[in-house]
Amino acid sequence: MTRAIMLQGTGSDVGKTVLVAGLCRLAANRGLTVRPFKPQNMSNNAAVADDGGEIGRAQWLQSMACRTPSSVHMNPVLLKPESDTGSQIVVQGKVFGRAAGRDYQKLKPELLDRVAESFSFIEDGADLVLVEGAGSPAEINLRAGDIANMGFAERVGVPVVLVGDIDRGGVIASLVGTHAVLPEADRKRICGFLINKFRGDISLFDTGLRAITDFTGWPSFGVVPWLAEAGRLPPEDSVVLERMVRRAGGALKVAVPVLSRIANFDDLDPLAAEPDVELVYVRRGESIPQDAGLVVLPGSKSTIGDLAAFRSEGWDVQLSRHVRAGRHVLGLCGGYQMLGRLVADPCGVDGARSEVKGLGLLDIETTMAAEKTVRQVNGQAVAFGVAVEGYEIHMGRTGGADCARPLTMLAGTADGAMSADGKVCGTYLHGLFANDAFRRAYLASFGITASGSDYRKGVEDALDAIAATLEATIDFDAMLRHATRR
Template sequence: MTKALMFQGTGSDVGKSLLVAGFCRAFARSGVRVKPFKPQNMSNNAAVTEDGGEIGRAQALQARACYAAPSLDMNPVLLKPQSDVGSQVIVQGKIFGVAKARDYQALKPQLAGFVAASYAKLCEKADLVLVEGAGSPAEINLRRDDIANMGFARAHDVPVVLIGDIDRGGVIAQIVGTKSVLDPLDAAMVRGFLVNKFRGDASLFSQGMAMIAEKTGWPGLGLIPFFPQAARLPAEDAMALAQPRVSSSGGRKIIAVPMLPHISNFDDFDPLKLEPDVRLEMVRPGEPLPVCNLIVLPGTKTTLSDLAFFRAQGWDIDLRAHVRRGGKVLGICGGYQMLGNSIDDPLGMEGFFGGAEGLGLLDVETTLTSDKILLACTGISQPEGAAFSGYEMHVGVTRGADCERNFLTFADGRSDGAISPDGAIRGCYLHGLFGHESFRGALLRWIGAEASDFAYEAEVERVLDALADHLAGHVDLDALLKLAG
């Protein structure tokens, strides 16, 4: 019978996704057939699966940690925020609809069936399923019809490990407070706790661990030191953008990325942070776009509203000044659409019917459509002839004169993207391009930067192994396996 263990957190961004990835790699290396599962995720950082769907980026990384291909069953419900109160709902990899927060609560009983079906399919293929919760079980106002935390754990009889984050302070109150608000039957599902992101002398917190155990009745399962190499792995969602996103290198060439409100797949830029000749600046709202060598307009879940936000920041003025100075521009997915002459949304795909004038830097027009393309791709970029790999994840068709100078040629013969007549402005739909060293090198040479020869994908594997070693040194993995129900 398949074992399962669920990791819930005292709050968002306590390290659940990272720890599950590390435990996945640790158990997989020992020969256990392990699979990750997250019943419900909220993130605009998504990944394409081999079975033709999309799931949260964190679950794709966890699948990789298991030496497994990402599957839509690993994250059956994905919420992609389109506004402060509403999200696109992805169910088993496909668009299910759009729902405001209140309406989504009414959907949960229906979604519970999809969650159960996906979980059952994973269990058929695994010896161990590691389940990641969402947010916190202490949000007891959302407990009714819950499918993400204790509602799932109780429905499927999955034991829970609670994770607290000492780096943000108040970890004793985090864990003890969570116990105090939980329903007794929910609290009984918890088999122990982990304290994550500890810095300093571990002996100084031994009394703290004992106090938590005394006040909750839950055993301490480990005090996990801060793992700085986590910054080299793809982040789960935009919570990571609350931290400084400037590369540590003092590179000569500056690449600037405006932080749009609904920025998507921002892990596209992680490989650029590791290039020694590049300084990557994630530009926050209220700040001007800096004098730089390249401006990259990123992907976005809501192209039209984020285009309006871009203009409201005055970034369109900064962008034109950058072009007049001879600077280069690259648009990815929604950012590519923004660079054109117009964007039309006749079906209301982004929540309202209408359109807008684009930034006019590429002679193309975009129409948003109901068909969503989800596809892994390889090919050759133009005009440098550099190999690339990446994935399409978009709605919309873009056409125009500048598409005659296509940016990417796929291995199956299709083409994508556009290049301005002077070659300074480029755009395409493909995510994940910078992870391929050949394409990344060509891009950096385009802006006059020196490219290193490091292999980003190999670096991700190295960090996953280091994370597994890190956890094995501070958590009893055999004890965790015994807790799994």
């Protein structure tokens, strides 16, 4: 039987995603055939798997860490929030439906069967499967019907390593408290713990480790230092945007309005890494900087809803002023749809049936369609004559006069649109700036010389650096000895 072990956290954002990615690369470097798995993910940062269909961006990254093709079975349930109370449900890569929180609970028994089916697919032929939980198993009010943490672990017999985040404080209490509230059977499934995000002299926490073991009986598998290289990896959750530190002084200021349902915001990571680019995330209550040379409207899981919020912030007026000043605008996916004259939703794909005016900066119209476009694509950037590749995930069809000036040609088909003066453009292509040749050519049009870095290699190097740190600081061999199904 394939060995497997699951990392669960004492809370959200304790660093499980990065740890699993690093452990995947560590295991791959040891010559193991390793695969990642996350039963349930909630994120609007999605990717297109190599076998077609959507998965969480984090599982795509983890498959890259494993040096193995990505699969929809690595993340069989993906919840994409569309409002504060409801989400689109993607199961094994395809849209399954929509549900509010209480209704979703009723679906979990059926979904657990699909999750177990996908796990069987992933473990076939693997030496090791590294599983990532979601949130915390200490949320015992959600234990009945759980498919993301202990419910899944019990179903397939996977042992659990509990991860605590020392950077946020109270790590001893969070680990001991989790032990206290868990049912006895779940408590016994935990084979040990990891401390993550430690800064300073790790030996100073030796007594803390002993205290946790004394209270819980769980052994420590090690203390992971603060992983600076994690900042070079695509983030999973838009919560990181709230903590993003602005780097001032770039020759080109790029402003990005943070939409309520922002999606695939890692599209901007390669730009943010450029030394001569100052990327500014504009949050609610803030204004679009008047000295921005470029405004990027990012992807959105709820184009019509985010368009209303965009207007409520007064960003529509500020963006029009930006365009009148002769400055540039780029719309990505949902942001591209917003730039047109009209967004129509006759079937209620984006919520209620509606038809709303767009920002009117491109002569295009979008009609929402029930069938979602999900595909990996490659082609050419028309204006610059360079090859591009990436992926599409959208539910709209866009057409109009400005589409006669496409931004890219993808698989022989025109994509996107551009205004007559070339200052406003949009595309459905995600991952555009990860194409080094395109990024260099695009920045050159602003008079900026790009760094010349290889973005993909930078991510690979970061994974290797994280794996090396984990190899040196945790007892991975002890974890593997516990990775026996039961």
